[in-house]
Amino acid sequence: MTRSAPLNLNTKYALDGIPWSFVFTAIPDELPATDDIDATQDIAAICESTSSTCLPHLLGLLARLNGDDDTDTGVPPVTCLVVDGFMSFAYDAAKQIGVPCAALWTFSACAFLGCRHYRQLLRRGLAPLQDEAQLTDGYLDTVVDDGEHGMCEGVQLRDFPSFIRTTDRDDTNLNFFMREAERLSLPDGVIFNTYDDLEGASLDAMRGILPPTYAVGPLSLHVRRGIPTGGPLDAVGSNLWKEQDDVLEWLDDGHPARSVVYVNFGSIAVITMEQLLQFAWGLAASGYTFLWNVRPNLVKGGDVATLPPEFLAAVEGRSKVSTWCPQEKVLEHEAVGLFLTHSGWNSTLESISAGVPMLCWPFFADQQTNCRYARTEWRNGMEIRGEVRSAELAGMIREAMEGEQGREMSRRASQWKEKASLATSPGGSTVVNLGRLIDEVLLAKKQ
Structure with missing residues (x-):
C-alpha cells in the first residue's frame, strides 16, 4: 500500500530512496521474542498464534x-485489503470495516486442491494415519480415485500436502491448513x-468452489519487467538470509552453458547430518x-551444517558452497543446467521462469x-524418493544433465519458460x- 505521507505509527522505513513512500508497520504475533535473526520458523506455533491472536x-x-481515534494520519482511509491466504483472520477484519478483500494463496493451485x-x-x-508405520510401509502410495479432488489422475496420498502425515486428528498443522483452505471461500x-x-x-477445478479467482504469476517476472535494472528499486529484496555477492562472479568464471548443478533446500527445511553427507558425496560422485x-x-538438532574436509578436498576446483x-539470478545464469530443490512453490516457479x-x-x-506435478504433468522434473543415497543421487544427476530423460526435461522446461514469459508480457x-x-x-x- 502506498502512502503520500508518513504515519504517526511505530513504523520502519525499509525502502528509503525509492520514488514512492512505502510505510511498513507490524502487528504482534504474541510469540516469544528471539535475538536470532536466522532462526528457523516454527510453522505450527505461527499457525496457532496468528489464527488466535492477530485479529x-x-x-x-x-x-x-x-483515524478512528481522531489521530490525523494525513492519508486517505483504507479502501481494500490484500492479505495472505493463510491469514484468514484478515477476512473478518475487512468485513468489519466494510472494504473488499483479496487473498493471495501462496501455495500452488494444485496444492490448494490437496488441502x-x-x-x-x-x-x-x-x-490421519493409523500408526507411524504407514509412513514407510507403502500406505502413502494409495491412489485417491474418488474424482472429487480435482487433482491429476492417479494422485496418491503421498502427493497431497504433507500435513496429513500425522497420527493425531487434532494435529495443529493438519487442522490449520484444512481450515484455511476452506475459508478461502470467504x-x-x-x-x-x-x-x-x-x-x-x-x-x-476450483472455480466452482471459490470466489472470482485470478492467476497473476509468476509474480517474479512482473517484478522484473516493472523494475528497471540499476534503478532505485533494483536492490530491494525479500530474502530471509543475507546473500553472498560473489556467487554470480563464480558462475561467470568460465563455466560452460548448462554445466552447473545448483542445490538449495530453501530457508526453512532442516535435514539430518546423515542426509547432508549423502547429498555431499552424491554431488561429488556425479562428476559435475x-x-x-x-x-x-x-x-536439525542445532548442529551446524559442517561439511567434512575430505569432501571439500574431493570437490576442490569444481564446487562453490555458499550460505x-x-x-x-543464479537460475537465470546460462551456466546452470539443473536445480536440486525441495520443491517449494517460489523455487519451483523461479526454476520454471x-x-x-x-x-x-x-x-x-x-x-x-509440486514435485508430483513437475514429474508427471509438467515433465520438467525428476524425484528423489525416500531417503537419499549418494550413489543413486549421482546417477540421477548424470541422467538429468546428459541422459534421454534429462533432454526431455530440458525441452519441456524451455517450453514452460516461454509460456511464463508470454503470460507476463503486455497483453x-x-x-x-x-x-x-x-x-x-x-x-x-462494498454493497
Whole structure:
C-alpha cells in the first residue's frame, strides 16, 4: 500500500530512496521474542498464534490508519485489503470495516486442491494415519480415485500436502491448513501466483468452489519487467538470509552453458547430518560442477551444517558452497543446467521462469504436490524418493544433465519458460488478470 505521507505509527522505513513512500508497520504475533535473526520458523506455533491472536491487533492498526481515534494520519482511509491466504483472520477484519478483500494463496493451485480435499480424506478414513508405520510401509502410495479432488489422475496420498502425515486428528498443522483452505471461500477474490497454461486444470477445478479467482504469476517476472535494472528499486529484496555477492562472479568464471548443478533446500527445511553427507558425496560422485547453499542451521538438532574436509578436498576446483545467494539470478545464469530443490512453490516457479529442469527432493507442506506435478504433468522434473543415497543421487544427476530423460526435461522446461514469459508480457493472460483483479475486486465498492 502506498502512502503520500508518513504515519504517526511505530513504523520502519525499509525502502528509503525509492520514488514512492512505502510505510511498513507490524502487528504482534504474541510469540516469544528471539535475538536470532536466522532462526528457523516454527510453522505450527505461527499457525496457532496468528489464527488466535492477530485479529484484534489488525483491527487496531486499521482503526489508526483510518483515524478512528481522531489521530490525523494525513492519508486517505483504507479502501481494500490484500492479505495472505493463510491469514484468514484478515477476512473478518475487512468485513468489519466494510472494504473488499483479496487473498493471495501462496501455495500452488494444485496444492490448494490437496488441502481443500483434506476433509474428504478424513471422512473416508484415509487420514490421519493409523500408526507411524504407514509412513514407510507403502500406505502413502494409495491412489485417491474418488474424482472429487480435482487433482491429476492417479494422485496418491503421498502427493497431497504433507500435513496429513500425522497420527493425531487434532494435529495443529493438519487442522490449520484444512481450515484455511476452506475459508478461502470467504474473501471477495482469490489470487494465485501461477499462470493459466501451467495450472489451468487446477484453476478450472476450483472455480466452482471459490470466489472470482485470478492467476497473476509468476509474480517474479512482473517484478522484473516493472523494475528497471540499476534503478532505485533494483536492490530491494525479500530474502530471509543475507546473500553472498560473489556467487554470480563464480558462475561467470568460465563455466560452460548448462554445466552447473545448483542445490538449495530453501530457508526453512532442516535435514539430518546423515542426509547432508549423502547429498555431499552424491554431488561429488556425479562428476559435475555444483553450487550448493548450505545454511548454518540446515541440520536439525542445532548442529551446524559442517561439511567434512575430505569432501571439500574431493570437490576442490569444481564446487562453490555458499550460505545463501540471489536465487533468481543464479537460475537465470546460462551456466546452470539443473536445480536440486525441495520443491517449494517460489523455487519451483523461479526454476520454471528460468527454464531450468528440476531434481526434486520434497520435504514438507505443498512440496510433495509440486514435485508430483513437475514429474508427471509438467515433465520438467525428476524425484528423489525416500531417503537419499549418494550413489543413486549421482546417477540421477548424470541422467538429468546428459541422459534421454534429462533432454526431455530440458525441452519441456524451455517450453514452460516461454509460456511464463508470454503470460507476463503486455497483453498476456496474467497481465489481463491483474487488471481484472484491480477493477473487479480492489476498486469495487462494498454493497
